Amino acid sequence: MTAALRVVVADDHVPFRDRVRDALVDAGIDVVGEAGDAGDAHALTIASAPDAVLLDVHMPGGGIRAARRIAAEAPDVAVVMLTQSDDDDDLFDSIRAGAAGYVLKNVDPAALPGALRRAIAGEAAMTPRLVARVLDEFRNPRQRLFARGSAAAARLSAREWDVMTMLADGRSTDEVAAALFLSPTTVRVHVSSVLKKLQVKDRESAFALLRQAPARRAG
Template sequence: MNAEPLRVVMADDHPRLRAHIRRSLEVGGFEVCAEASSGPEAVRFTQEHQPDVVLLDIHMPGGGIRAAAEISRLLPEIAIVMLTVSRDDSDLFDSLRAGASGYLLKDTDPERLPAALRGVLSGEAAIPRTLVARILDEFRMPGQRRLGRRSTATGLLTSREWEVMGLLGEGLSTDDVAKRLFLSPTTVRVHISSVLRKLRVKDRQAAIDLLRDDRS
């Protein structure tokens, strides 16, 4: 008696790429139970279909990393693998922090994708060798490495994120910042969370201190 195929929800905002990936997965014995084109859709379809693994693009509407974090929170038993063109350290580490067990590049041979997903479901980490070296560097000399990336990290902040953090640095509360910038408090908190992820710090005061150092 044949085992049931492993089930996957895939999310990418490019239909042609989804079709290409779907063919590779189905040839490799997977059942694609849903295709999403945005982060929120990926979360919804994952809750609906309860697949074995979710395959997420990073830079799609709604954000793949945000979707990974939400899926990891709601359904921690489901494996998450990112499939992306991004070789950026921030995307790699943010994906792993969000709960991803794999980080595959879109130039990966499609025929290898089913085996990579099976490896993740068996407890392996699906990460290209070129990116594994960066993870090892991060843990060998974490303090020195992070200091060396400060300017690059703060350069990733949007102008709105700089505005929000600047006002917080002046002592304004979240509600005060929201009123000053004509935003909702929830939107301000989203900006703060984004800054903390980009700077890899635990709280807003650490972010404020880091940004002050970067501009001095």
């Protein structure tokens, strides 16, 4: 007999977490731990070594932060994010953090076991619409202005990445604001955040860092 899949469920909204747990148990999945914040989710996952962990994106402590830690310390655990929002920042930041799946909370809980099994099997555990958005992100010619795998790029949020690629493409602050449905002030705030993260004084210095190709590993 095949052993049941072992899963940790982390979400600070207890009624929702209960529904998720019940759906997984009904599908024959062993829920080996439940958490309400990022710290407990990380600790439970490391301690129990499950096949997968479901993480609420916006739970206390940050689900994406927990995903990044788990992916680094327990790479064999499939990380699947749960969220109420299909915001691009959350989607792309989750993928950069190492998530193997991204599921909206309005999904039928009965669909979660299938999503987990796909993630564990190495498949994309997300809706076709979200897959299309991910593909579009990587196909966009503007993205080739920068080296996505560079250490500098890894520090940026998805929105900061969008802002900087558009600015590097020659768009003005007002044009970037209009394209991303932001105010010009918000665009400038994103730029300031990028300069601080990259520890540079101006946009051109930031562009130069973001264009640097990632170093190749020896061997």
